[in-house]
Amino acid sequence: xxxxxxxxxxxxxxxxxxxxxxxxxxxxxxxxxxxxxxxxxxxxxxxxxxxxxxxxxxxxxxxxxxxxxxxxxxxxxxxxxxxxxxxxxxxxxxxxxxxxxxxxxxxxxxxxxxxxxxxxxxxxxxxxxxxxxxxxxxxxxxxxxxxxxxxxxxxxxxxxxxxxxxxxxxxxxxxxxxxxxxxxxxxxxxxxxxxxxxxxxxxxxxxxxxxxxxxxxxxxxxxxxxxxxxxxxxxxxxxxxxxxxxxxxxxxxxxxxxxxxxxxxxxxxxxxxxxxxxxxxxxxxxxxxxxxxxxxxxxxxxxxxxxxxxxxxxxxxxxxxxxxxxxxxxx
Amino acid sequence: xxxxxxxxxxxxxxxxxxxxxxxxxxxxxxxxxxxxxxxxxxxxxxxxxxxxxxxxxxxxxxxxxxxxxxxxxxxxxxxxxxxxxxxxxxxxxxxxxxxxxxxxxxxxxxxxxxxxxxxxxxxxxxxxxxxxxxxxxxxxxxxxxxxxxxxxxxxxxxxxxxxxxxxxxxxxxxxxxxxxxxxxxxxxxxxxxx
Amino acid sequence: xxxxxxxxxxxxxxxxxxxxxxxxxxxxxxxxxxxxxxxxxxxxxxxxxxxxxxxxxxxxxxxxxxxxxxxxxxxxxxxxxxxxxxxxxxxxxxxxxxxxxxxxxxxxxxxxxxxxxxxxxxxxxxxxxxxxxxxxxxxxxxxxxxxxxxxxxxxxxxxxxxxxxxxxxxxxxxxxxxxxxxxxxxxxxxxxxxxxxxxxxxxxxxxxxxxxxxxxxxxxxxxxxxxxxxxxxxxxxxxxxxxxxxxxxxxxxxxxxxxxxxxxxxxxxxxxxxxxxxxxxxxxxxxxxxxxxxxxxxxxxxxxxxxxxxxxxxxxxxxxxxxxxxxxxxxxxxxxxxxxxxxxxxxxxxxxxxxxxxxxxxxxxxxxxxxxxxxxxxxxxxxxxxxxxxxxxxxxxxxxxxxxxxxxxxxxxxxxxxxxxxxxxxxxxxxxxxxxxxxxxxxxxxxxxxxxx
Numbered sequence: 001x002x003x004x005x006x007x008x009x010x011x012x013x014x015x016x017x018x019x020x021x022x023x024x025x026x027x028x029x030x031x032x033x034x035x036x037x038x039x040x041x042x043x044x045x046x047x048x049x050x051x052x053x054x055x056x057x058x059x060x061x062x063x064x065x066x067x068x069x070x071x072x073x074x075x076x077x078x079x080x081x082x083x084x085x086x087x088x089x090x091x092x093x094x095x096x097x098x099x100x101x102x103x104x105x106x107x108x109x110x111x112x113x114x115x116x117x118x119x120x121x122x123x124x125x126x127x128x129x130x131x132x133x134x135x136x137x138x139x140x141x142x143x144x145x146x147x148x149x150x151x152x153x154x155x156x157x158x159x160x161x162x163x164x165x166x167x168x169x170x171x172x173x174x175x176x177x178x179x180x181x182x183x184x185x186x187x188x189x190x191x192x193x194x195x196x197x198x199x200x201x202x203x204x205x206x207x208x209x210x211x212x213x214x215x216x217x218x219x220x221x222x223x224x225x226x227x228x229x230x231x232x233x234x235x236x237x238x239x240x241x242x243x244x245x246x247x248x249x250x251x252x253x254x255x256x257x258x259x260x261x262x263x264x265x266x267x268x269x270x271x272x273x274x275x276x277x278x279x280x281x282x283x284x285x286x287x288x289x290x291x292x293x294x295x296x297x298x299x300x301x302x303x304x305x306x307x308x309x310x311x312x313x314x315x316x317x318x319x320x321x322x323x324x325x326x327x328x329x330x331x
Numbered sequence: 332x333x334x335x336x337x338x339x340x341x342x343x344x345x346x347x348x349x350x351x352x353x354x355x356x357x358x359x360x361x362x363x364x365x366x367x368x369x370x371x372x373x374x375x376x377x378x379x380x381x382x383x384x385x386x387x388x389x390x391x392x393x394x395x396x397x398x399x400x401x402x403x404x405x406x407x408x409x410x411x412x413x414x415x416x417x418x419x420x421x422x423x424x425x426x427x428x429x430x431x432x433x434x435x436x437x438x439x440x441x442x443x444x445x446x447x448x449x450x451x452x453x454x455x456x457x458x459x460x461x462x463x464x465x466x467x468x469x470x471x472x473x474x475x476x477x478x479x480x481x482x483x484x485x486x487x488x489x490x491x492x493x494x495x496x497x498x499x500x501x502x503x504x505x506x507x508x509x510x511x512x513x514x515x516x517x518x519x520x521x522x523x524x525x
Numbered sequence: 526x527x528x529x530x531x532x533x534x535x536x537x538x539x540x541x542x543x544x545x546x547x548x549x550x551x552x553x554x555x556x557x558x559x560x561x562x563x564x565x566x567x568x569x570x571x572x573x574x575x576x577x578x579x580x581x582x583x584x585x586x587x588x589x590x591x592x593x594x595x596x597x598x599x600x601x602x603x604x605x606x607x608x609x610x611x612x613x614x615x616x617x618x619x620x621x622x623x624x625x626x627x628x629x630x631x632x633x634x635x636x637x638x639x640x641x642x643x644x645x646x647x648x649x650x651x652x653x654x655x656x657x658x659x660x661x662x663x664x665x666x667x668x669x670x671x672x673x674x675x676x677x678x679x680x681x682x683x684x685x686x687x688x689x690x691x692x693x694x695x696x697x698x699x700x701x702x703x704x705x706x707x708x709x710x711x712x713x714x715x716x717x718x719x720x721x722x723x724x725x726x727x728x729x730x731x732x733x734x735x736x737x738x739x740x741x742x743x744x745x746x747x748x749x750x751x752x753x754x755x756x757x758x759x760x761x762x763x764x765x766x767x768x769x770x771x772x773x774x775x776x777x778x779x780x781x782x783x784x785x786x787x788x789x790x791x792x793x794x795x796x797x798x799x800x801x802x803x804x805x806x807x808x809x810x811x812x813x814x815x816x817x818x819x820x821x822x823x824x825x826x827x828x829x830x831x832x833x834x835x836x837x838x839x840x841x842x843x844x845x846x847x848x849x850x851x852x853x854x855x856x857x858x859x860x861x862x863x864x865x866x867x868x869x870x871x872x873x874x875x876x877x878x879x880x881x882x883x884x885x886x887x888x889x890x891x892x893x894x895x896x897x898x899x900x901x902x903x904x905x906x907x908x909x910x911x912x913x914x915x916x917x918x919x920x921x922x923x924x925x926x927x928x929x930x931x932x933x934x935x936x937x938x939x940x941x942x943x944x945x946x947x948x949x950x951x952x953x954x955x956x957x958x959x960x961x962x963x964x965x966x967x968x969x970x971x972x973x974x975x976x977x978x
Contacts, residue, residue, distance in 0.1 A: 008729065017424055024409065024425040033462035038412035066412075087845050107847035108720075108731040109801030116800065117845075130849070132731030158427075177731060204736070205728035313412070318422040 003115045003124040004311050006133040007185035012161065015188055019143050020158050021310035022303070028065055029305060039068035042316050045098040046072045047089070048127075049105040054277060055127050055137075058301070059102045062308035068316070071098070086110060090119035098122045100316055108132035108177075123315040131175050137276055138181035140307040142189055144296050145227050147303075148272055163190035168220050170196040170253060171231030171284050172242075174203050178276045179231055183211050196220050198253060200242045201233075217253055221262055229274040230255050230285045246283055256286045263294070272296050342502070345493060346519035351474065354490030355384065358472050359391035361488045366439055369396045371467065373438045375408040377456055378426035380445040382407045383507035384474060388443060406430045408442065408463075413455035430463065440466040441488075445503040447473040450484035475519060477501050491519075499523050531555075532952065533567050534945075537575035537911055539901055541877025547580060549907040552950035557903050573955075575911055578944055581881050583615025583646075583908030585888040585897050587707070587785055588682070588761060588833030589858065591617070591648070593639060594632070595624025600838040600928050602636065605858070606645035608836070608927035610953040612858040613910035613943040616647035616889070616897045617836075620682045621658070628653035628664035630672035637674035644962030645953050649892055652676040654695045654706060658684050663695060670702045677893040680707035682761055683808070685743055687713050692747060696756035705783075705891060707759040708747050710768070711809065715739035720849060722795040722810040730798060732848065735810045737765040744768050748775035748782050759891055760784040762835050764809040766819035773828045783891050785833035786820050788864035789855055789933055793817075797933070803844045803851030804933050807837070824883060825874040831888040834861045838929020856929040860920060862912065863939035870914075871940060877914075907950035916942035926959065 007015070028034055044063040046056050056072065063070045075089055086105075093101060100123040103111045108130030115124040128134040142162065149165050150157040167186055173179045173195050186193045193211035195202065206213060214220045221228075235246050243249045250256060255273060263271050273285070273294045281287045290297060346354065366372055369392060376385030385405050393401040409426040417423075442456050453471060460466065472488035477495045495501060500522045506515035534547040539557075546561040547554055548570060561567045586609065592600035602619070609617050619636050621627035627636060633650035640648020652669035656662045658681045669676040679699060686692045686708060695706050716739045721727050723734020744760055748771065751758035763769065763784045772784045789807065794814050797805040805811060823829040837854025844851050857864075865884065869875040875883075889898025899905040917940055922932040946954035951963040 021424050024427055027428060031463065035462070036412040037458070038417055085842065085846055086850075087842075105847065107849040109849075110847045112801040113847060116802070130731050131733075180729070180731060203728035204723050204734055205725040208725050209728070313425070314422055317417045318420075 002315070003111075004135055004315060005111050005115055005124065005126045007135045007138050007181045007188070008133070010135070010185065010188060012188050015139070015142070015185060016159060016161065018139055018307065018310050018314060019146060021314060022139070022143050022306040023158055025309040025313070026303070026306040028309070029302070035065055035067055037067045038313055039063070039066040039316055042068045042099040043097055044068045044070050044100045044102060044312065045093050045122075046070065046127075047075060047093065047101050047103045048073065049075050049103070049107075049110070050128070052104055052128065054301070055104060058304045059125075059127060059308050061305050062312055065305070066309055066312055068099075068312065071096075086113065087117070087119050090114055090117075094120040094122065100125060100312060102127045104128045106130055125311055125315065128177055130177065131180075132177050133181045134177040135181050135185075136304070136307055136311055137178050138185040139311070140300055140304040141178075141182055141229065141274060141276070142185050143303045143307055144274065144300050145191070145272075146189075148270075148296070149226070152270055161189045162186060165191040165227065166194070166225045167191050167227045167229065168194045168196050168225045169229045169231065170217060170220075170255070172201045172233045172237065173197045173206070173231065174201045175234075175237075176231050182229065183209055187211070194220055194225070196253065198243055198249070201237070217259065218262070221259060221266060221268070224266070224268065225271055227272045227274055228255060229276075232276065232278065232280060233284045235280070235283065250283050254284050254286070255289045257288050260286065260289045260292060260294075274300060276300065342520040342522045344518050344520050346491060348517035351490070351517050351519065354474060355387050356391055358488045358490060359388050359395065362388070362441055362470075362472065363392060363395060365470065365487065369399045371437070371439045372399075372404050373431055373433065373435055373440045373466070374405045375430075375435075375440055375442055376405070377442060377444045377452060378407060378409055379508050380503050380505055381443045383505050384445060385443040386507075388472070403431055403433070408456055408459055410452055410455035410459050413458040415451060415455065428459070428463070435460065435464040435466045437465070437467045439468045439470065441470045441472050443472050445473065446475045446477055446501050447471070447486050447489075448477055448479055450480045450482035453484050454482050474503060475501055493521070495521065531567075531570040532947070532950075533561060533570035533572045534575045534580065534909070534911065535562065535572055537578050537580035538877075539580050540881050541579050544576070547901065547909065549909070549947060549950050552907055554901060554903055554905050554907050554909075557901065573911070573945060575944075577915065578911045578913050579877050580901060581613070581877065581910050581912060582885040582898055582901060583910050583946065583948065584613045584862065584884040585892065585894060586614050586617040586834050586836070586858065586861070587678070587759070587831055587888045587891055588787075588835045589617040589619055590622070590835070590837045590854070591619045591636070592838060593623060594635065598840050602639035602648060603643045604926060604928050605836070605838070606640060606643045606648060607959055608856075608858040608925060610645040610946050610948065611926050611943060611959060612860070613862045613912065613946055614646050614858060615908040615910070615946065615948045616649060616892075616894055617858075618649045618651050618678055618892055621651050621653040621680060622683045626653050626657050627651065628656050628658070630665065630668040630674070633669050633674040633676050634672050641965055644964055646948055647894065647897060649678070649894065650674045650676055651682070651707065652679045654679045654681045654686050655691065660684060660686060660688055660691065663691070663698065666695070666698055666704065667702065670704060677703070678705050678707050678759070678891070680709065680761065682707065682709045685709050685711040685713060687743070689746060689750065693750050693754060696751055696758060697754045700754070700756050703757075703893065705757045705759045707761050708743065709761050710740045710743035710747065712739040712743050715742075719810075721798045721806070722812045724795065724813060726795045726798055730801070732798070737767050737812070737816075740765055740809060741767040741771055744771050748772070748780050751782055752778065752780045756781065758782045762787050762790065762809055762833060763820065763823075763829055764790050764812050764816060766816045769819045769823040769828055773823070776828065783830040783887070784828070785831045786824055786829045787833060787835045788857055788861045788868070790820055791817060791824070791868040792864050793933055798848075801848050803846065803848050804855070804931050804935065806848060806851050806853050807835075807855050807933075808853040821868060821872070821874055824869060825879070830883065831891065832861065832865055832883050833888070834858055836927070838927050839931050840928075841930050844931050854931065856922070856925065856927050856932045858927060859925050860932060860934050860939065862943060863918070863941040864934065866914065866941040867939050907947050909947040910943055911945040913942045913944050914940065916940065918942055
């Protein structure tokens with residue numbers, strides 16, 4: 001296991017291994033000494049070409065709980081003409097002895113470039129690239145869903161997948177790396193996924209994805225759903241004619257108070273409401289929905305640290321004296 | 332009573348089911364004796380095979396002392412993250428650490444493992460314990476002590492001392508962890524060697 | 526100084542047909558016959574054993590980026606035309622998007638002069654349609670036509686002439702001197718921020734899509750404009766099955782349209798983008814396998830007239846970066862023959878005679894080059910390429926003559942090697958290696974000529 005770049009090529013065995021490891025990691029956060037010595041002496045660089053305080057501190061907490069040294073590198077001047085190129089940055093980090101690079105980049109595929117080139121020989125973890133993938137977000141979402149799903153069935157979560165679980169992912173799928181990573185991972189874990197969005201915010205080619213497509217939020221709820229994941233929608237999309245107005249958007253595709261009540265009247269008492277954050281309260285999710293007992297928003301944040309600990313541990317703890325197999329090939 | 336499965340050809344059975352049971356019974360009594368009773372006892376098994384051995388010992392202690400609730404004194408201590416060879420071995424997924432509800436502060440913790448060899452696992456276990464609390468006493472019980480220590484560590488209670496060469500492998504098979512095709516196995520075998 | 530050496534090419538399969546000898550003297554084919562070695566005219570000729578080789582008319586590229594003036598770090602006329610000669614070309618059309626833009630007689634004459642000074646191939650500058658490629662005002666098309674560079678083809682390549690009125694005027698205006706407007710068909714609003722073909726792969730990769738309709742809608746509009754004003758339209762680098770259908774329809778209506786396809790669009794698909802390696806980033810983007818098959822069929826049946834390389838060298842730092850940051854374009858001069866042989870001839874879709882049509886005769890016709898794309902007959906200009914069709918080689922960009930290392934065929938094993946290229950009767954390439962450039966008799970040295978402007 002060398003890199004974590006996407007969930008599209010993550011095998012079921014590796015996905016479950018990460019979730020199971022995260023289960024064990026989660027107990028560390030509840031102890032008095034919230035630290036394990038596993039990555040003592042290893043250096044993790046958070047290389048952020050795009051601002052994301054939430055993701056950065058989650059990775060930082062994860063690395064520190066595993067006793068790794070953390071270097072935060074906010075590379076904001078990301079234009080080749082103006083700033084340092086990705087290649088030069090990578091070679092600099094390599095010279096500094098980075099063992100893992102956690103990279104957030106506005107350009108889709110930037111983590112793949114780091115992993116595929118000889119610019120740096122470190123484990124690469126994709127912390128969100130453009131509109132491509134955000135694998136650790138999908139893993140923490142799946143972790144949150146698995147705990148909920150296994151609690152309902154009374155089975156242990158370790159080793160379990162999500163077979164039979166019905167998940168709706170609603171919102172700006174077109175621009176969402178979270179949606180993409182979730183679709184692939186949830187498929188691998190056996191869940192039934194429905195994407196709910198205005199047609200303008202679904203990519204051309206989505207009909208080939210392993211999921212159902214709906215343009216109707218209420219119909220999706222009526223069919224029964226175990227988790228509803230609301231995606232962040234940028235109000236500015238309105239200016240590019242993706243939808244007529246934020247008001248129309250939230251009425252048709254947002255999770256508002258009416259839909260929160262509908263869950264009760266439809267008898268969906270165990271349905272959870274998820275959001276990767278940061279939320280646009282009043283746009284894609286109402287305050288009541290975000291703060292309801294169904295909301296898993298804070299649990300997702302908490303689980304994020306466990307998932308990132310698991311990813312860092314599994315990528316960095318192996319035998320460093322031999323060329324490691326890639327995540328795709330292992331298992 | 333004889334071993335329930337046929338061992339592989341080069342392997343030699345050194346403890347069968349009855350031997351293991353006898354050894355555990357003796358260790359259980361030694362633990363009670365050393366502790367002058369069952370008070371404050373916590374048995375922590377080291378995954379994977381230390382944990383079922385800890386459960387069996389707890390049951391034997393409970394049988395000897397009706398005041399003891401076996402389930403309440405046994406736990407599991409994962410040492411994976413504390414090992415000193417993490418970057419020299421293939422990645423090991425961690426196991427769960429579960430302490431008895433009483434915790435370990437001021438307790439008499441008996442660490443339990445199947446085979447004591449280099450002593451490095453126990454070193455890792457002692458480090459793991461430090462992060463979880465402060466026991467009054469820590470003792471060590473193992474089913475097999477095969478020698479070849481690399482650290483100043485010794486067991487307080489030993490099921491069987493087994494002189495081995497380092498080329499040999501000592502395999503402990505327990506029904507809780509090593510059942511194959513529904514067949515239960517409880518034995519210790521030595522494989523390979525000169 | 527005149528070319529003095531006489532060459533006798535022995536036993537080459539002419540256009541892949543029967544083996545014959547070709548005698549080259551004074552820049553022309555002096556004789557063609559079954560065995561010329563014993564004839565008096567061949568006395569003293571340097572013999573070239575062409576047993577097993579195919580003789581073709583020198584290839585003519587309608588679409589080359591030589592980068593000079595302005596981006597001499599990417600390519601120069603000298604390096605680009607060396608690459609062209611090695612690739613079997615005897616003429617290239619140098620696209621106008623240099624710095625400064627080739628939108629005046631001065632710039633096109635400079636490029637023309639640099640080409641003659643280099644002496645590896647005919648360099649025919651393409652003039653910009655609009656001033657500065659800005660799409661606002663017609664460039665001095667007539668002045669470029671009348672200049673020494675004799676510009677016949679006009680293009681804002683890289684940028685679409687998207688204003689329909691401006692496109693109409695350009696098409697109309699060039700009728701005055703039998704010019705042709707070569708359109709880069711890309712509706713700009715539908716391709717804002719586009720990174721790759723829009724479809725199944727772009728959806729997965731999260732790269733902004735480049736819909737086929739952005740190309741097809743412009744082609745549809747332009748063929749109708751060409752019909753309306755009765756002018757000549759050339760469509761650059763057609764990349765989609767839908768574009769092929771529109772061009773087929775236009776030709777069936779008698780509209781005077783020609784079309785080109787690049788070698789890479791005949792072979793590669795957008796699946797390669799999954800690697801995020803910008804060597805596969807190109808404009809128009811790599812499309813789907815259905816598109817590739819449609820383009821091959823269209824080239825074979827004549828709907829698409831020519832192969833144009835769209836040779837677009839870039840310095841490595843423009844490709845060693847994130848996909849979105851990377852420049853668009855691929856090198857192609859030194860791989861075109863092999864890729865077309867692989868995609869079209871080895872698949873049985875075309876013969877070597879067809880190859881000569883789409884790489885030499887038709888492109889010379891579009892560019893109105895009178896001494897290129899001629900038959901390999903007695904008295905014709907000796908622009909000839911000898912190809913070993915049985916050779917196989919592995920593409921190594923670092924070994925190429927172009928300064929660009931951005932070949933998408935890197936590491937691929939391809940058939941066909943250029944053994945020799947004759948330009949105006951002079952071997953610019955011999956034994957598969959660069960020989961010496963052709964020297965123009967009357968104006969050598971010509972390097973100073975560029976300074977006049």
